[in-house]
Amino acid sequence: SQQGEEDPQALSIQEGENATMNCSYKTSINNLQWYRQNSGRGLVHLILIRSNEREKHSGRLRVTLDTSKKSSSLLITASRAADTASYFCAPPAGEKLTFGTGTRLTIIP
Amino acid sequence: SQTIHQWPATLVQPVGSPLSLECTVEGTSNPNLYWYRQAAGRGLQLLFYSVGIGQISSEVPQNLSASRPQDRQFILSSKKLLLSDSGFYLCAWSAYGDGGYTFGSGTRLTVV
Numbered sequence: 001s002q003q004g005e006e007d008p009q010a011l012s013i014q015e016g017e018n019a020t021m022n023c024s025y026k027t028s029i030n031n032l033q034w035y036r037q038n039s040g041r042g043l044v045h046l047i048l049i050r051s052n053e054r055e056k057h058s059g060r061l062r063v064t065l066d067t068s069k070k071s072s073s074l075l076i077t078a079s080r081a082a083d084t085a086s087y088f089c090a091p092p093a094g095e096k097l098t099f100g101t102g103t104r105l106t107i108i109p
Numbered sequence: 110s111q112t113i114h115q116w117p118a119t120l121v122q123p124v125g126s127p128l129s130l131e132c133t134v135e136g137t138s139n140p141n142l143y144w145y146r147q148a149a150g151r152g153l154q155l156l157f158y159s160v161g162i163g164q165i166s167s168e169v170p171q172n173l174s175a176s177r178p179q180d181r182q183f184i185l186s187s188k189k190l191l192l193s194d195s196g197f198y199l200c201a202w203s204a205y206g207d208g209g210y211t212f213g214s215g216t217r218l219t220v221v
Contacts, residue, residue: 033209042115042199042212043153088152090210095141095160096168097203097210099153 002027002093004100012106019079021103023072023089032065032072033090033097043088046074079107111136115200115213122220128173128187130216132200135181140202142183143210144175147197159183195220 007022025032031050035043049056049065049072056063062075076083086102112135122128134140141160145153155168157175165175172191176184183200200213 035210035212040197040215040217042214043201043210045209045211048209096143096155096158098155099145101150101152 002029002091003098004032004089004091006087006089006100006103008103009101010104010106012108013079014108015079015081017079019076019083019105019107021074021087021089021105023074023100025070025072025089025091027070027091027093028067029091031092033092034061034063034072034074035088035090035099037086037088037102039085046087076105079105081107081109083107111202111211113200113202113211113213115216117216118214119217120219122190122218124192124220125189128185128190128194128218130185130198130200130218132183132185132213133181134183134202137181137202137204139180140204142177143201143203144183144185145199145201147199147215149196153199157185190220192220194218 005024013019031048033048034046037043047058047063049063060077065072084107086104088099088102090097090099115132143158144156147153159165159177162177173187198216201210203210
């Protein structure tokens with residue numbers, strides 16, 4: 001069944017560095033979404049990239065999508081302490097979004 | 110603007126007791142509604158979703174049920190809680206189509 005799988009499971013970087021997270025999925029999609037979850041909170045929608053897009057930017061976020069490899073990446077540039085959170089990719093499966101276990105990102109001040 | 114309300118924020122319930130978690134959405138009509146559960150350090154598991162009043166789809170067999178008595182109200186229930194029902198429950202809504210989801214702030218349920 002469709003489910004996003006994020007890699008790495010955990011990532012620690014120094015503040016100011018760039019963070020890259022990867023996502024793989026199984027079946028063809030119309031779009032792919034990325035979400036952030038701060039500890040103990042709900043998820044926040046970050047960005048949606050459609051299947052006919054290869055790259056999309058939103059502020060310090062850059063998302064790429066390679067439908068031939070069924071993969072996506074999320075790049076956060078110039079990281080800040082407030083970026084510490086878990087990040088999930090979510091490929092849709094019909095009316096539903098499926099989530100993996102996420103990448104736990106820690107920004108070290 | 111659209112908002113989603115989920116309550117309570119935390120809940121401690123004994124094994125065998127009933128459960129009712131409520132989620133309401135404001136500022137939109139005919140939303141798709143979802144209940145997810147997240148175990149500690151794990152991903153989100155979709156429990157139920159609804160594309161309309163009275164229309165509930167169950168994703169996994171479990172001790173829980175869901176109802177949608179009104180267009181913008183989604184309720185998660187159990188008649189008798191199990192220890193394994195502990196977790197972080199999240200409600201979400203989306204507009205029809207392939208738009209992003211908006212999540213509630215979640216309910217931390219501990220069954221003791």
